[in-house]
């Protein structure tokens with residue numbers, strides 16, 4: 001299998017192009033190749049496929065073999081991949097996703113190489129039945145959740161994939177390995193959940209640390225950053241645009257009041273290309 005190793009702020013992916021469709025054993029491939037000791041090592045396996053509805057289609061498989069509906073950092077990598085390789089001459093590209101429809105991306109490039117990508121991530125989903133979260137609400141805010149005797153309060157947001165945003169005093173030093181798996185697998189979330197611990201620094205800057213469904217602690221999460229900004233606006237903590245500061249770097253997120261769409265702007269990087277032996 002030929003692949004390209006890419007990342008968005010350290011959220012890293014094995015990117016595969018040229019297949020007509022997703023291989024039947026894709027879950028097995030993701031588990032094997034994403035392994036950081038016995039494989040290439042990555043948070044996810046990403047396929048760039050043909051699309052009947054857009055310029056390209058993206059499918060993202062988490063490192064545990066589960067498929068996600070959407071991935072904000074991967075979609076920027078896909079845009080960079082197709083632009084840098086001349087698979088499209090355009091800087092405005094449409095990419096179909098599994099759970100968030102067709103998304104429009106704008107590539108900012110220099111000398112034919114993309115460095116920054118702005119993505120129209122669509123409207124956030126706030127209805128509990130659609131997120132899904134097993135409490136009633138639209139939106140679900142300040143909802144109590146208990147894990148091992150510890151009470152947290154979350155706001156639930158879907159960006160195509162489910163997120164719960166939890167405000168804490170010190171997100172940077174939160175024990176992700178302790179709380180992440182307990183929250184990800186809590187019965188309140190029938191399709192599991194991505195968990196964003198957030199500390200608001202000002203009305204346009206928040207620190208966030210993420211535990212991802214199917215991947216564990218990652219250096220960044222694009223959909224998680226969008227969910228965090230939306231949650232912070234709903235809770236009255238932030239303006240409609242600002243920086244979400246992640247372990248791997250910053251993402252600039254805007255939630256447009258008139259269109260209800262969320263826009264994410266950030267970098268994408270190519271590290272190397274390779275071929276697996278088996």
Ligand SMILES: N[C@@H](CCC[C@H](N)C(=O)O)C(=O)O
Nearest residue numbers: 068071072073161221222223
């Ligand atoms: N890292 C991603 C999200 C990847 C999918 C996620 N783990 C899920 O299962 O929903 C991002 O940048 O958005």
